[in-house]
Amino acid sequence: MEAVKEAVDGVKNLAVSEGQKKGKKDKNKGKEGDTPLELNPLPEYINHRLEIFNKKKAEYDKWVAEQPRENINVTLDNGRMEIGQSWSTSPADVARSISKSLFERTVIARVDGELWDLERPLEKSCRLELLDFEHPEGKKVFWHSSAHILGEAAERRFGCHLCIGPPTEDGFYYEMGMPDDVAVQHADWKPLETIAAKAIKEKQPFERLTLTKDELLEMFKSNKYKQHIIKDKIADGTSTTVYRCGPLIDLCRGPHVPHTGRIKAFQVVKVRCLLILTHQWLTVRRTRRRIFWAMPTTILCSGFTGSLSPTRSCWMSI
Ligand SMILES: [Zn+2]
Numbered sequence: 316m317e318a319v320k321e322a323v324d325g326v327k328n329l330a331v332s333e334g335q336k337k338g339k340k341d342k343n344k345g346k347e348g349d350t351p352l353e354l355n356p357l358p359e360y361i362n363h364r365l366e367i368f369n370k371k372k373a374e375y376d377k378w379v380a381e382q383p384r385e386n387i388n389v390t391l392d393n394g395r396m397e398i399g400q401s402w403s404t405s406p407a408d409v410a411r412s413i414s415k416s417l418f419e420r421t422v423i424a425r426v427d428g429e430l431w432d433l434e435r436p437l438e439k440s441c442r443l444e445l446l447d448f449e450h451p452e453g454k455k456v457f458w459h460s461s462a463h464i465l466g467e468a469a470e471r472r473f474g475c476h477l478c479i480g481p482p483t484e485d486g487f488y489y490e491m492g493m494p495d496d497v498a499v500q501h502a503d504w505k506p507l508e509t510i511a512a513k514a515i516k517e518k519q520p521f522e523r524l525t526l527t528k529d530e531l532l533e534m535f536k537s538n539k540y541k542q543h544i545i546k547d548k549i550a551d552g553t554s555t556t557v558y559r560c561g562p563l564i565d566l567c568r569g570p571h572v573p574h575t576g577r578i579k580a581f582q583v584v585k586v587r588c589l590l591i592l593t594h595q596w597l598t599v600r601r602t603r604r605r606i607f608w609a610m611p612t613t614i615l616c617s618g619f620t621g622s623l624s625p626t627r628s629c630w631m632s633i
Contacts (some may be wrong), residue, residue: 342376352506358474361539364564367534368557379436381622387440399437407573410445412593419443420455422577423570430456432523432570460521460572464581465489467563468510472503477565478540492540504583509582518529518576519561523569527554532568542564 337418389397389409399411406424410417410433416549425444430452436521437443440565446453466489469475473493522629526534528549534557535541544566549555558567560575572578 318459350502350506351424353471353510354474356446361470361562363511363537365562367526367530367558368524368559369520371526372522372559375524387437389440390442392444398493402436405434405436406431406443406445409443410622417445420447422448422450423456425452430570432521433573435522435523435570456480457572457578458487460575461515461559461578462487462489463505463521463560463563463565463567463571463580464511464575464578465583466491466565467561468507469620471510472506472565473499474517474572476538476540479544480565494531499586501586504586507583508581514561514575514577515581516576517561518574521569521571522559522572523556524572525554525556528552531555533558534564587590 316404379402384400384403385402387399387404389399391397391409397412397501399409403448408419408420410421421433423446424433424438425446426441428442446456448454448457459480459482461616464505465487466477466480469489469583470477473491475491475493485558491525528551528565529546531545531549535545555566556568558569558571559565560571
């Protein structure tokens with residue numbers, strides 16, 4: 316229930332943010348009218364990713380359209396059985412066929428024990444569970460989807476390079492490397508929320524696509540963090556998934572909520588910067604994680620003057 320209360324408070328905060336914006340002459344200004352809300356044009360790496368995604372997604376959609384449509388049995392938790400069609404009927408279709416409210420409160424599906432995007436077509440007869448926000452897995456998916464919105468907002472505002480954006484027990488964060496090693500300022504919080512609110516209003520679908528390791532290396536060629544993850548975690552000759560929402564395409568196993576409009580409130584409440592004292596990224600990540608949990612929320616290390624030429628990364632969380 317605490318999470319619900321926070322979400323409600325977040326809505327109020329979002330409303331304040333919108334109200335403040337109306338008083339400004341130029342709605343594309345982030346603060347005091349002197350800083351653009353977001354980069355225009357967007358960084359070239361965004362176009363590069365989108366080009367690859369659009370091409371491969373068109374090929375995948377064509378392939379799905381060619382798959383045989385056969386009747387399948389979809390068995391729900393309560394024993395109810397629905398008839399669907401392979402490669403066509405999605406968990407969302409099943410939920411909607413039962414009731415609109417069931418669909419709207421369902422965050423994610425589980426198909427034969429595997430978490431599954433609501434709009435992803437079922438491939439064969441299966442057992443289907445529909446999980447809402449009160450379910451631990453539903454909560455995780457909700458927070459994780461929110462992290463993608465934060466990642467999108469950060470890329471649009473800073474042109475930064477994203478690292479990882481996992482859910483936490485009561486929210487999420489996104490870790491990123493900032494251009495020219497600049498710190499995220501408190502003055503950036505509202506603009507980030509404004510960009511996030513735009514993404515939410517657009518109801519950007521979360522689109523899933525499987526790509527080969529080589530395709531991923533090409534897609535993320537400008538992002539050293541993703542390069543490291545791909546080379547380290549994905550075996551040669553294998554594939555994994557990316558998810559798109561708006562201009563953001565992220566290396567991600569998913570699953571996600573159907574679209575960004577499912578996130579009803581979004582607020583940046585903390586930004587933490589810390590110094591990374593090693594170039595071994597996996598070691599770095601463990602170090603980051605420990606420091607993240609150990610640090611008081613108000614600590615910022617932008618004043619670091621040590622001699623180790625560290626890299627600075629930033630955390631944001633709600
Ligand atoms: Zn993700």
